[in-house]
Structures are given as structure tokens and as C-alpha cells.
Amino acid sequence: xxxxxxxxxxxxxxxxxxxxxxxxxxxxxxxxxxxxxxxxxxxxxxxxxxxxxxxxxxxxxxxxxxxxxxxxxxxxxxxxxxxxxxxxxxxxxxxxxxxxxxxxxxxxxxxxxxxxxxxxxxxxxxxxxxxxxxxxxxxxxxxxxxxxxxxxxxxxxxxxxxxxxxxxxxxxxxxxxxxxxxxxxxxxxxxxxxxxxxxxxxxxxxxxxxxxxxxxxxxxxxxxxxxxxxxxxxxxxxxxxxxxxxxxxxxxxxxxxxxxxxxxxxxxxxxxxxxxxxxxxxxxxxxxxxxxxxxxxxxxxxxxxxxxxxxxxxxxxxxxxxxxxxxxxxxxxxxxxxxxxxxxxxxxxxxxxxxxxxxxxxxxxxxxxxxxxxxxxxxxxxxxxxxxxxxxxxx
Numbered sequence: 001x002x003x004x005x006x007x008x009x010x011x012x013x014x015x016x017x018x019x020x021x022x023x024x025x026x027x028x029x030x031x032x033x034x035x036x037x038x039x040x041x042x043x044x045x046x047x048x049x050x051x052x053x054x055x056x057x058x059x060x061x062x063x064x065x066x067x068x069x070x071x072x073x074x075x076x077x078x079x080x081x082x083x084x085x086x087x088x089x090x091x092x093x094x095x096x097x098x099x100x101x102x103x104x105x106x107x108x109x110x111x112x113x114x115x116x117x118x119x120x121x122x123x124x125x126x127x128x129x130x131x132x133x134x135x136x137x138x139x140x141x142x143x144x145x146x147x148x149x150x151x152x153x154x155x156x157x158x159x160x161x162x163x164x165x166x167x168x169x170x171x172x173x174x175x176x177x178x179x180x181x182x183x184x185x186x187x188x189x190x191x192x193x194x195x196x197x198x199x200x201x202x203x204x205x206x207x208x209x210x211x212x213x214x215x216x217x218x219x220x221x222x223x224x225x226x227x228x229x230x231x232x233x234x235x236x237x238x239x240x241x242x243x244x245x246x247x248x249x250x251x252x253x254x255x256x257x258x259x260x261x262x263x264x265x266x267x268x269x270x271x272x273x274x275x276x277x278x279x280x281x282x283x284x285x286x287x288x289x290x291x292x293x294x295x296x297x298x299x300x301x302x303x304x305x306x307x308x309x310x311x312x313x314x315x316x317x318x319x320x321x322x323x324x325x326x327x328x329x330x331x332x333x334x335x336x337x338x339x340x341x342x343x344x345x346x347x348x349x350x351x352x353x354x355x356x357x358x359x360x361x362x363x364x365x366x367x368x369x370x371x372x373x374x375x376x377x378x379x380x381x382x383x384x385x386x387x388x389x390x391x392x393x394x395x
Contacts, residue, residue, distance in 0.1 A: 002239065003166065003167050003255060003257045003259075004260045006267065008163060008166060008257065008259060008264075009163055009264075010165075011081065011202050012201065013197060013201050015195075015196045015197070015263065016032065019194060019196055023195055023197065026217075030215045030216070031162050031215070032147050033070075033143070033214070033215065033217070034214045034215045036280050037069045037214040040065065040068055040069055041214075041371040043065065044062070044065045044066070045063065045071065045122055045198060046153055047065060047124055048122045048294050051088075053319070059103065059104070059106070063103050064319045066099070066103060067369075068216060069213075070213060070216055070218050071096070071100065071219055071221065073100045073214065073220075073221045073222075073223065074220060074221070075181055075223050075225070076224040076225070077135070077224055077225045077226075077227075077251075078345065079225075080226060080227035080228075081183070081225045081252055082183050083105070084153050085125055085152060085166075085179075085182060085183035086153065087145070087152065087153050087175075087176075087178055087179045088101065088153070088155065089156075089157050089171075089175060089182045089183070089185070089244060090154065090155075090156060090185045090186065090248075091156065091158055091175060091187055091198065092159075092187075092378075093162065093164040093187055093189045094189055094199045095122075095161070095206040095209055095210075096206075096210070097156070097187055097221070098154050100187070100223065101154055101180065101223060102124045102154075105152070105223075106134065106151045106295070107152045107153065107154040108125060108151055108152075108153060108154065109124060109125060109126065109153070109156075110125075110127075110130050110137065110141070110154070110155070110258050111127050111128070112343035113125070118261040125195065127302070128140040134174060137174075138174060138178065140226075141178050142178055142188075145179060152183070154174070155175040157171035157172050157176060157241060157245070158170070158171060158243065159260070160261045163174060163200075164187065164200075164252075166254065167255035167256060167257045167258055168248060168252075168255075168257065169259050169260065170253055170256075170257065170259060171244055171248075171263070171377055172241060172260075172262050173238045173241045175243060176237060176241050177231070177237040177240075180230055181230040182229055183221055183225070183248055184228075184229050184244055184248055185224060186223075186224045186226060186248045186251045186252040187221060187224075188222040188224070189220070190219075190287065191220070194323055195216060197212055197215075198211070199212070199219060203268060205225060207381050211315075219274055219363060224251050226248060226251045226254065229243070229244055229247065229277055241338055288303075290314075291303050291307045292315055294306045294310070294323075297320055298320065301323060305328065308328075309322055309328050344352075347359070
């Protein structure tokens with residue numbers, strides 16, 4: 001089954017139909033809840049900073065505070081959970097997947113943001129040099145995992161978020177070759193059916209996703225454990241990634257796809273080009289192609305003039321006829337500002353003012369030299385020259 005890449009993502013944050021009506025009714029209450037949760041988040045950060053890591057008390061307190069903020073976590077198939085695994089691999093839906101996992105299973109994830117160390121620790125981030133390249137990331141991750149006192153490392157082999165509704169992106173092999181075994185889990189994110197605001201949309205920032213999470217009544221993260229999976233001796237890293245992807249998709253009742261992060265980037269670029277062409281018809285590839293056909297017949301006419309006429313006609317033959325019959329008006333040149341002329345009488349008065357200032361500055365300089373610290377004459381002269389230039393310019 002071939003799945004188009006646009007089917008993997010959500011482009012609209014808000015629902016349609018009757019749900020949109022309920023969302024409008026809920027908006028005033030949602031704004032109040034959003035403001036209250038902003039203040040609660042301060043207590044959340046304080047609790048995360050004070051309580052020691054990898055403790056039951058910290059896990060319970062954070063789980064309660066996250067629930068108040070609307071982030072609720074539920075576990076499924078706990079019998080498949082293996083706390084001895086040093087690497088956890090899950091699919092990726094929102095920027096807060098790692099927070100949901102860390103509530104029930106202490107872990108950290110590689111940071112893609114340049115955050116201070118204390119803030120990174122509070123948000124369960126670990127600086128592993130993601131922005132420095134894949135090889136640096138792999139080396140730092142292995143060095144981190146070599147310390148048994150460090151919490152497990154949570155990785156998203158997809159490398160980018162999806163809607164989590166239809167299919168998974170191709171799992172990258174680098175995330176699964178750091179250790180011999182991986183605790184595989186699947187993540188589902190749901191909100192109230194009556195207010196189905198999308199948890200994340202294509203191209204949205206983490207700040208926007210956070211605001212809508214605080215605005216929504218509840219965001220339910222379901223973590224379904226697939227179990228511990230180990231790479232076979234005769235199995236390559238790519239084959240292991242395919243097997244892990246298939247197991248995760250089967251647990252979540254989703255399909256698999258071969259789309260990668262690079263495909264998602266190209267898709268977003270294509271959407272940006274289409275949006276730019278829609279806002280400015282002259283940038284449309286179709287208009288550009290027709291303009292080149294017209295210019296082959298009329299090479300002495302610029303592409304800009306041809307495109308302006310094609311925007312209205314949308315026809316190559318009609319545009320050629322318009323130019324041959326002279327029905328296309330010449331572009332009106334933009335008026336150039338006339339050069340300013342200095343009135344001789346005004347210039348004479350300016351020079352009189354400058355002479356007076358120069359005489360005064362000389363007297364002040366001489367006085368300061370005789371009685372106290374020397375005032376640099378160069379500074380005074382510069383002030384005089386700047387004043388003279390200003391008066392001449394605005395005369």
C-alpha cells in the first residue's frame with residue numbers, strides 16, 4: 001500500500017462541523033484554564049528542580065501536576081515493559097512525547113534546543129550535540145550510555161513528528177544501533193472527541209503546541225509497550241529498523257511507509273512555494289512557463305511585462321496578440337525625487353551660525369585649557385561639521 005506523504009500529517013489545527021461550534025463555546029473557559037495553568041507550570045518546574053531524579057515521590061508529584069496541566073499519561077501492556085533497557089524507541093507525534101514517557105519511565109532525550117543546563121534537566125533534555133552532525137551525536141550518545149547511573153535515552157527513530165493516525169515514517173537505523181537491545185513502545189495522543197483540537201500540525205512550533213495543550217481540557221498520551229527487541233547477528237541496522245517500525249505500527253494498528261525526514265522537508269518546501277504562488281500569481285510555475293513560451297516569440301519583451309499580462313489572460317496566444325496589437329500599456333516609471341536645492345540666502349545664514357559656533361567653541365576650549373581639563377578641539381570641530389551638514393541638508 002503506497003501512502004502519499006501528505007496523508008501522514010495534519011494541516012488544520014481546528015475541527016470542522018459541529019465540533020467547531022462547541023470549540024467556540026468553550027473558548028472563554030479555555031482561556032481562563034490556560035492562564036491558570038501558566039501559574040501552575042511555575043510550581044511544576046519548582047517541583048521538578050527540588051525533587052531528586054529517579055524516585056517514586058518525584059514521579060507521583062510530577063504526574064499529578066502534569067494532570068492538572070491537562071497532560072494525562074496512560075500505560076498499556078505493562079507486562080512488556082523492561083526497565084533494564086538503556087535505549088527506548090517510540091514514534092513521534094508532539095514535542096512533548098518525551099515528557100509523557102518520562103512521567104512513567106525516567107528518561108532523557110537529545111536536545112535540539114540551545115538551553116541552559118538546569119532548564120534542560122528540568123525538561124528531560126540531554127545535550128548530545130544534535131546540531132553538530134550525526135557522527136558527533138552517535139559518539140556522544142554512546143558515551144552517555146556507557147555510564148550506568150544515567151537514565152535511559154529516549155529516541156524517536158522517525159526523526160520527525162507525524163499525525164499518528166495513518167502510518168509511521170521510516171525508522172532511522174542510527175537510533176537503533178547504539179545498543180544491543182531497545183525497549184520499543186508506541187505513542188497515541190488523543191483529546192476529547194467533542195473538542196478534537198489537533199495536538200500538533202505540520203510546520204507548527206513547540207510554543208504553539210504548548211499553548212493549545214494548556215488551552216485544551218485534557219491531552220491523553222497512551223504509551224503501549226511493545227517489548228524489548230534485540231538486533232540479530234545476521235541482521236543489518238536498516239533491517240532492524242524495518243522490523244522495529246513494523247512491530248510499532250502493528251501495536252498501534254497503523255501502516256508503515258518509506259517516507260523519511262528529507263521527504264517531509266521537501267513536502268514543506270513545496271507547500272511554501274505553492275502558498276507563495278497563490279499570494280502572488282506572478283510567481284506561479286504555470287505563469288512562468290507560459291511567459292517563457294511568449295518570450296520565445298517576442299524576445300524583446302521582458303518576462304515581468306509578459307507575466308503581468310498573463311495573470312489576466314491566462315492564455316499564451318492572447319498575450320502574444322495583445323503585445324502585437326499594442327494593447328498592453330507601457331509600465332509607468334516610478335517618480336524620482338527631485339534633488340534638493342539650497343537657497344543661497346539660507347546657506348549664508350547657516351554659515352553665519354557655524355562661524356558663531358566655531359568662535360564660541362574656540363573660546364570654550366581656550367578657557368578650559370587655562371582653568372582645568374583640556375577639551376579636545378577635534379570633538380568640538382566634529383560637532384560643528386555635523387551641525388553644518390545637518391543644516392545644509394534640511395535647508
